[in-house]
Amino acid sequence: MRILVTGADGFLGRGLVAALPNAYPDAERIVLTDRAFSATGSAAMEIVPGDLGDPDFIDRLVEPGFDLVFHLASIPGGLAESEQALGHRVNLIAPLGLANKVASQRPGATFVFASSIAVYGELGQKPVTVATGCRPLLTYGAHKLMTETLLSDMTRRGALSAVSLRFPGIVARPPTESGHGSAFMSKLFHAVRAGEAYDCPVPADSRCWWMSRAAAVRVLLHAAGRDHSWPSVIQPSVLHATIKDVADATSRVTGQASRVRFGSDLALQRIFGAMPALDAREATYLGFQADADLNMLATAALSGD
């Protein structure tokens, strides 16, 4: 099996790459791509840095053909909103070009796409399912939704066997990363572990959807086993909890007193902290799993980099 990972040096990518050798011990080839790499890869994997916004790079990259592609590369939502041309190139044109090239080299290849709950837009109060109507409030979400639509159509006609995974903000991103509107959801964990005071911008009762990187990696690997009976868009299950409860769980598992002060940024709360319940029974039935509980979430969020 020949495997390609894009965005391989990103937060989610590094977690997936670390898990690949165990998941695919007999892989013939594993190729990693990203704009640049902070670390050198292992001997078993090939590193091909480049710009997926450049169609010629995609052509060269995919020329050998791949049986399984994890497409994780994207410009984060906050940055894509201010840098529209960059977002258009990387978050829309690149996945369209990549999907077409993968399909032309290897019809029916498995294509796992890291989509986002940003596709939904304003969510209201009712439980969300994968069938909830989508009216994205950010260009980032619009591009993810357009890519989902293309991949579903390619899957319908057998060009690819694609699955789009609607991920929430994954925690805990390294404190150095920027461009994510949901950054506060990650900073919280680091601050509590360090015993530092943290001015969290949103109110204590802000209710978010939570997923650790370890859980997200399990979702990606499970999705790669897609068969033709699966839908092409999956809303994986998440933990639904207030930011105060997550801070408290982090305090418990780290043994540090929480010094989080909660704020009153209602605009930010509206986007990330007013999440209704999520009905992910379909994904659960297909074997996708969330973090087991808040303690496990906090532990997993603070493992790794």
Add this chain to the structure above:
Amino acid sequence: MRILVTGADGFLGRGLVAALPNAYPDAERIVLTDRAFSATGSAAMEIVPGDLGDPDFIDRLVEPGFDLVFHLASIPGGLAESEQALGHRVNLIAPLGLANKVASQRPGATFVFASSIAVYGELGQKPVTVATGCRPLLTYGAHKLMTETLLSDMTRRGALSAVSLRFPGIVARPPTESGHGSAFMSKLFHAVRAGEAYDCPVPADSRCWWMSRAAAVRVLLHAAGRDHSWPSVIQPSVLHATIKDVADATSRVTGQASRVRFGSDLALQRIFGAMPALDAREATYLGFQADADLNMLATAALSGD
């Protein structure tokens, strides 16, 4: 006001072009484009033939800047399904490029997009509204949906003031046109008027959504008056009637006995002839109107070319 019409030599385009001088008597410029033109334009309009699948052509075409664009050009659904590369270029890449170029030359320009009810896919039994979930069954519908998503996002952030109109099959297309799966809906009118026997492929009780070209042109012109309070996707109202009732109405208004024999193509009926009710109250509230009744539909369908 500077106005651009794409697909100006198509069935819907010719109807719109004929109505433009009355609708915009003071237009500074009206530019028509299509791959080729079957007729020469009037002195008041400029004809610029070309291929919207070519980004350089879009650049040249839109360089002067337009205040109002009617984007009607597309490859029909049946043809786009078999000619995937052509459909991708014309039905997806072209509208994305056109919308971006129009916005860059004239931010906030009005952009009226001829979308399609093909965005919905399988409809089930419940009344359809603009909020009904979309799972297109054809690449044509997927591309229309992706374009809607892009235009809605551009409208949200003020780059354009766009409106996507979900048109049903427009009747009665000239008998010479091909590529439309819904061709039987047009052939019916011509056959009854000519007093010819016609083997209609679908059963008599097939229930379709109907709109004459005259009604569609009124929808386009009304949409061009969009203000910022409007949603960016509109499901215009239609007539909901069986094909037998439409054949009978055509017989009444033409004075010809209907010699239509109905068939049993259930696959075709499933796509075009099993339409549930349409709840278009939102569009009606905004002033969009369907054909008044079946007699008016038949009369309008048989006027013009």
